[in-house]
Amino acid sequence: MGVLKVAGVSYLLLAAILLVCAQNGNNQSSEDDPRFDARVSELLAKNMLQLSQEIGTTILQDSDRPTEVFSPLSIYTALSILLMGANGQTFQELMGLLKINSDSYLSQNTWKVHEELSLMIDDLNGTIPHPGHRRRYQALWRNQNALHENRNQNQESLQQISVANGIFFQNGYSIRDDFRDAMQSAYQAHLQRLDFANKPDLSTKYINSWVNEKTQGKIKKILTNELPQSTKAIIASALYFKALWERTFYEAGTKPREFYPDGINRPPIMVDMMAIGGSYPFYDSKEYDCRIIALPYRKHLTTMYIIIPNKSTRHRLRQFQATLTADKIQEMISKMEWKTAIILFPKLHITNRIDLKMVLKRMGLRSLFSYDQSDLSLISTGVETPLSQNHFPGTLNNVDDRQFLFPRFDDVESRNATASTRNATHEAAKNNTNDAAKRERRSAVTYKATSSDTNAQREPLRLKDLVISKRITKSYPYIKLRSRLRRDIPTDPSLNLKRLDLLRTRLSSERYPNPGLFADELIHQIDLTVNEVGTEGGAATITTLNRSGPDILFRAETPFLFLIRHEDTKIPIFYGTVFEPTNF
Known part of the structure; x- marks a missing residue:
């Protein structure tokens, strides 16, 4: 804001x-x-x-x-x-x-x-x-x-x-x-x-x-x-x-587990870690020395991507993020394939x-x-x-x-009319509700022969001048303004945006x-909550692993980077780094 x-x-x-x-x-x-x-x-x-x-x-x-x-x-x-x-x-x-x-x-x-x-x-x-x-x-x-x-x-x-x-x-x-x-x-x-x-x-x-x-x-x-x-x-x-979530985490699987902010070989902290198993998009990026897994939300409309550099620590994650680019992230996402996996991920309230x-x-x-x-x-x-x-x-x-x-x-009219048009229309509307103003407008009709040449000698008006040539001028400003309003309503949906660009061009060439x-x-400011089901009281769907066991074990137990993305537009909704999970 x-x-x-x-x-x-x-x-x-x-x-x-x-x-x-x-x-x-x-x-x-x-x-x-x-x-x-x-x-x-x-x-x-x-x-x-x-x-x-x-x-x-x-x-x-x-x-x-x-x-x-x-x-x-x-x-x-x-x-x-x-x-x-x-x-x-x-x-x-x-x-x-x-x-x-x-x-x-x-x-x-x-x-x-x-x-x-x-x-x-x-x-x-x-x-x-x-x-x-x-x-x-x-x-x-x-x-x-x-x-x-x-x-x-x-x-x-x-x-x-x-x-x-x-x-x-x-x-x-x-x-x-x-x-x-x-x-x-x-x-x-x-x-x-x-x-x-x-x-x-x-x-x-x-x-x-x-x-x-x-x-x-x-x-x-x-x-x-x-x-x-x-x-x-x-x-x-x-x-x-x-x-x-597309698949909710196992409620019984959430319990305190070790999280290593400074690496596996350094003292851990205890955080509530969630657990889930099933098929998930995954890619082991040898070229960028990291792993990425996707946790889809319902219908795969949005997805949380979790990226963990190998041997992650606070310092390692900072270095990794400094070298990461939008193209690299998109490249890794494009190479992801479905793998059976067991995932451990901390509950978050940030x-x-x-x-x-x-x-x-x-x-x-x-x-x-x-x-x-x-x-x-x-x-x-x-x-x-x-x-x-x-x-x-x-x-x-x-x-x-x-x-x-x-x-x-x-x-609609206010959005598409000019300031002068709106003011004049407002005045006309006020006059329209006043009986005295109505009588004044009716008596304000004048007849004259208009000409672009102000020095031209004017001839007497004839009937055909009034009917055919329409040399009648009336003090009815709201009649013209109403038709002008209709013309000003943009047929091009981007007309208002283009007008602003033209204004920028004009102001750039003038002293203003x-x-x-x-x-x-x-x-x-944000408030972000990640838990087992995604919200209070949500229905849970339990998934089971293949009997042959998972292809990968993905433990988010060291500092990681995550991205929540809207899949159709690829808009990044949330982005961040987690060095120490903040529990509820």
Whole structure:
């Protein structure tokens, strides 16, 4: 979740959540989607994973915590929203951080990044991806899963992944129409006016309640301190994920076992280790000196990949991660095959709050955190208008004192009309309810012969001039505005995104005032739970080993790296390193 403010103190926050359980999803149309580009989709997924690697490596340079886990999806989405509103140096730094400037097409058509990412998030939010998006390459092991799939599964016991985005900004502080329209087109963002200046306590309460609601109560308080009165805008991205294992761990198999943070030959710690046996995708990577195994969730929609370097220790895992890349991970996954295995894996309950400001600055994103250098001029002009007196209360569960809130901008006409059109339409609507105004409009009809030549001698009007030439002008602005609104509704679903790119091009060639938006902090928070069944009270399906015994014994008893990935889109949902498991 992100917070941006003008002058004074500002924050950038990201919220992400994992709770393992199950829900059903939505069916989608079988029609092909002309917006979908398989190449761009694969590239964005790869870029997201590469960013995960670099963030993880940078964090571990100074961290000595037992776990470092974060959500690449949540971070990448929030940074993409910032990219949408950035210009100048800030835009170029974000392009480099998100690995977009390495592709010539995307470098010239940034709108496509947001369009494709929104399609990927739609597929991730739904249980069944759009049929027209199935041209993405799938891992070989997933195509071999017919004999290994649990036959007792049904649509009601799959998974739930939801990504919610929101912008909360100071009432009276201008947000560009082009940015707002593009945000809603790509990310279906919740837009809400708050009064940070006069009621920072209630504004803070609203943001925390929004995050709490979107994360199903797992992150109750993302803002630990009251927002400063100088806050101008908050950009938020919240993630909620829950899924059941394809095969549950043996409940009776969980017991305290040794875990060796510093290697097999050093003293261990005792942790609760789960046990399971069956067929699982596995690859012994001789070329990278590690082993990788997959623990699929129901229907193989998402998967937890566990990677352990040989002779793993804290130091060895840090070295290994520094050499790992997205291409190497994808290569190992592509070589996985089903093997019978006995798996020992620790129970996990990880709550993590990471300050990513210094991490991203080390990775090249510097101007965003500087008042003098940050350029988010596509979000706002920086102009403040008087506070509206005719506001309406906002709505959110469990929030009181909402009289300071202002309505969301989520109707179709508001998204696609210009500011002047909306203002004029509003005035016309007010006049339409006033009898005196109606009579005034009826009496305001004038007749004149129009001409492009102002010096031309005008002839007397004739009947055919009025009927055929239509030289009638009326003070009915709302008639033209209504038809203009219909014309402004975009037939191209990406029109709003393209308009924002054009605005960036225009601003880059002109002298324009910088609104002064900058981020002072970037905080990422997660809550991750991994247990035997994936959620409380889930049904268990017991699997048995072949009589010939397992092909492999996979013991996650030394430091390891894990990745939870959505298989259809290859989006990395969670990524992290575990040096010492954190039990319940």
